[in-house]
Amino acid sequence: MEFLGQDKREGLGRKAHSRFVLVLLMLVSILLLLSSLYSAQASVFKKAREGVMDAASPILSFFSAPINYVHDVAGSVGDYFNVMEQNEALRAENAELRQWMVEALELRETVATYNALQGYQAPPSAQPVTAFVIGESNDAFARSMIVNAGRARNVEVGQAVVDDHGLIGRIVEAGGAASRVLLLTDIQSRIPVYVEGADIEGILVGNTRVNPVITVTVTSDDVEIAPGQRVMTSGSGGALPRGLPVGEVSGERNGGIVVDLYTNYARTRMVRVINYAFPTVDPVEDEATAADSDQPPVEG
Structure with a gap:
């Protein structure tokens, strides 16, 4: 009897283990199936995307040339106006600097001339x-x-x-x-x-x-x-x-x-x-004239 019970228990254990293994294998199979399906779908989308890109490449190349040209022209025009503005600013700055330079040179010449004039010693x-x-x-x-x-x-x-x-x-x-x-x-x-x-x-x-x-x-x-x-x-x-x-x-x-x-x-x-006031020399009177001028007038 004991052997019969033991065989029965061992049979039930083997059965449960077989079911667990079967379930596990089924899960692994499902995962492998999903993985293969996803890989196939990704490969399909990838190939489709590559095909669209290959088909659109000549069209994009055809339209990109004028677009790039217009972009370059627009950029060149913008750069041209920027350069023009910078040139105008530089011209104004140069004109102002030239004016300051002229004023500085005139001031330097005036100061040098004045210093040179200071060297002239005028008569008293x-x-x-x-x-x-x-x-x-x-x-x-x-x-x-x-x-x-x-x-x-x-x-x-x-x-x-x-x-x-x-x-x-x-x-x-x-x-x-x-x-x-x-x-x-x-x-x-x-x-x-x-x-x-x-x-x-x-x-x-x-x-x-x-x-x-x-x-x-x-x-x-x-x-x-x-x-x-x-x-x-x-x-x-x-x-x-x-x-x-x-x-x-x-x-x-x-x-x-x-x-x-x-x-x-x-x-x-x-x-x-x-x-300049040229000095004058006072006339010198002789002694006889001076003596006559000192005598009082004679009353008549």
Whole structure:
């Protein structure tokens, strides 16, 4: 009996185990089936997608060329306008920088000219008036400048005008706020001068086309003139102060002495008007006249 029960239990155990194995195999089979179906479906979709891409590739290539061209043109046009805007901005910036550069150069030139003018030592009685050149009058026969200083600043006719290099001329017309300067190169200009280091005095006569020439008035027979000797104002007649630099001797022409002027009118922007009062000498009375003037008048 015991064997019969034992066989029965063992048969039931084997049965249960077989069922479990069968169920397990069925689950594995189902999983493998699903996996194979998914793989087949994925392969089908992949092949379909690749076929669509292959079919659409020529069409996309055909339409992509004009699209890319339009895109490139649009980008080029946009870049062109951006470059134009940048160029306009750079032009404006360059114009502003050039203006500042011009102003800086003018300021530097003004400061340098003023510093050079400071080196000029005027006579004790002279009162220099600083002025700027505001106009020029140059033609076949006239050489003159207009400066922004006139009678309101004690500028009078006949006064000398100098720049940082030397004498440029003299005042011939004085208005309230402006004056006209007759340059040394004007044909009407006559300036008393002397040659430094030589016993020579004369009148510097202007010439509109060439350098002015000294017409000698005082000289000695054995004087020799050499190029490079300085020419200065002599102060004769009290018209101009003595010792203003005029130029250098450069040679001779028609019996006169050619002078190379120190000043360069093309660069003259700031000048000084020498408000010079020529000193006067009081007359000296002799002793007899002084004694007679001291005696009281005789009553008749």
